[in-house]
Amino acid sequence: MFDLPPGKGGAGSPGSFRTCAAAAVLVVFQPFQMAPFTAPPADSTFSRAVGNIEYDSGPLSPMPPRGVTGVTAVGAVDPRAKATAWYGRIMRRLPTDLASMATGHFVAFVAEYRDGVAANARCDMNANGDLSDDPELQLYSYPGDPRTRSFLVDLGKLPREGGRERLHRIVLEPSSEQPRFRAQLVHAMVGTVTLDGMPHFAFLHDGNGDGMYTRDLADGLFVDLDDDGRIVVDQMSEEFGPFSVPFTMGAASYEVAAVDPEGRTLSLRHLGPGRALPAAPAIGQPVPDFEVPDTSGVTRRISDFRGQYALLYFWSSTCGTCVAQAEDLVHLHERFRAARLEILGISYDTDRQAMEAFRAKHHQTWPTSFSGRQLWEDPVGRIYRERGSGILYLVDPKGILQGTYSSLADLSAMLETLIPSGGAT
Secondary structure (H helix, E strand, C coil): CCCCCCCCCCCCCCCEEECCCCEEEEEECCCCCCCCCCCCCCCEEEEEEEEEEEEEEEECECCCCCCCECCCCCCCCCCCCCEEEEEEEECCCCCCCCCCCCCCCCEEEEEEEECCEEEEEEECCCCCCEHHHCCCCCCEEECCEEEEEEEEEEHHHCCCCCCCCCEEEEEECCCCCCCEEEEEEEEEEEEEEEECCEEEEEEEECCCCCCCCCCCCCCEEEECCCCCCEEECCCCCCCEEECCCCEEECCEEEEEEEECCCCCEEEEEEEEECCCCCCCCCCCCECCCCCEEECCCCEECHHHHCCCCEEEEEECCCCHHHHHCHHHHHHHHHHHHHHCCEEEEEECCCCHHHHHHHHHHCCCCCCEEECCCCCCCCHHHHHHCCCCCCEEEEECCCCEEEEEECCHHHHHHHHHHHCHHHHCC
16 A cells, blocks of 8 residues: 555555565555646656555465574463464665675564464564564554554664664464465655656655665666556566666656665656557467577577467576476477477576576577566566566467466476477477
């Protein structure tokens, strides 16, 4: 949900949407109508407002995170109630945490559940890796379910934060089995940006959780491009523009010329006409075409494979599924190649050397693109809205999507149906 300051629109209604990399929340507010005019994008100013931007969700664990001392009992336990301790972590990075996957400064918390409802919680606010010496946190009710609880924690009070407020809300969902949590940033920097001569509501997104707005991992701009009063916080959305690379919104392309680390100002540079994202691919429909160079510099298009079956393979060398299926995928390619089954790889690696070493080790010789960007910045990844690695899109000779697969066994069974006897003639 998104609560705007007085005079800026109405309070939003809650909702959440899960993505691969992070949870997304539906931001709802009152859209405003203004007459169009022609002008280049101007510098935009932003101010802090309550936003409750949901950036993460997932299951709690019965075991404390690695390197964290857990608790035997969070609080006094009613012997008549079934009580269990469940653990989670709040995303936190420092500006010095340059690695995209750095988790060393994440903050552990524990919640005691009694009969499926969170009864109390603690958070490692002294950052010593020991949850047993932290005081209990106050739990609040949460709209939508009388059994849901939440707590507030200001990560700005942690060591090395310099006193900057970073208020998070952790929502503890009820469950008699394995409960789940949702994490929200309470405050956001909100304002308007002018695109194609029209002002739109927007807010800045601290995607890497370091408390600053920079060109680093996942930071960007969300814009209510269609002025419908709804924004899905999803970095694959056409309403998201990353700070790190140029992006297209509406009919034009832009890049971020400057952004204030505190999020008070943003300057966009107009780059000219842009190609809007096509509709996401759907089974039984033609796949969207694209143009991308492979690692040898040859331009590749999915339309180049008309008249034959093709696999569009989203992968990375750090993906466990990709490692596990590497040899079997080569065998599958060899088996059906006689029927002109081809593969086009879309690498989500950011390290080209690691990507090339993986391909050489596993003898994967099919063409592969490498942008060196995060998946929400990769041009083909954004077109296909594909958030996962180890995913294969089966495209038939007419360019129609037959299915998406993470299991080679399921894919092989489908190919047997489409190409009996493995393509043998």
